[in-house]
Amino acid sequence: MTDKKKAGMTKTHKMVMSAVLSALSVAAIYLSSFTPLDLTVIALTSLGVFFAVIELGGKYPLLIYAVTGILVLLLLPDKTTALIYVMVVGWYPMAKVVFERYHYVVAWALKLSAFNTALLAAIVMTVYVLHIPDDDTLAMKITVILLANFTFVMCDLLATRLIQLYMVKIRPRLGFKNYFEN
16 A cells, blocks of 8 residues: 555544544534533533544644534524533633643643633623623622633643543553554
């Protein structure tokens, strides 16, 4: 088999894996929008983007995020759930990789500032673009933002541990080390 054919198959495999991950993410987010576990499932769908960052690299995680984001915005009856994926959760796996190249203090400052910017933008979009009434008091809003930050930090630490588990224990058993490489 020629190198050209091998590279072509690799691109095809990556596109198929991207399509499968996008479809699974859309289906999971769509089904979760009818349950009280919607935020949990949205956070779990980011694991698909983490997988793409690790195994596929390049443009594929961005494609998964874009396709999933567009489809959930078009298909979901609850636009708030779609907005949370697009503005707060979906992009984070790609940003985490970039932020963690820096010293851990700088990385955490970048992570928290990016998360809070995205969270506040999502709140503004929900209230002023989607016109969802906001009857919360200032104290309630501050409490929600503090809890969201605590949850974000816990999710980031959990994601780091899951990535380590995947890289050390699961990935070698699946044989993905050389499967997606060019």
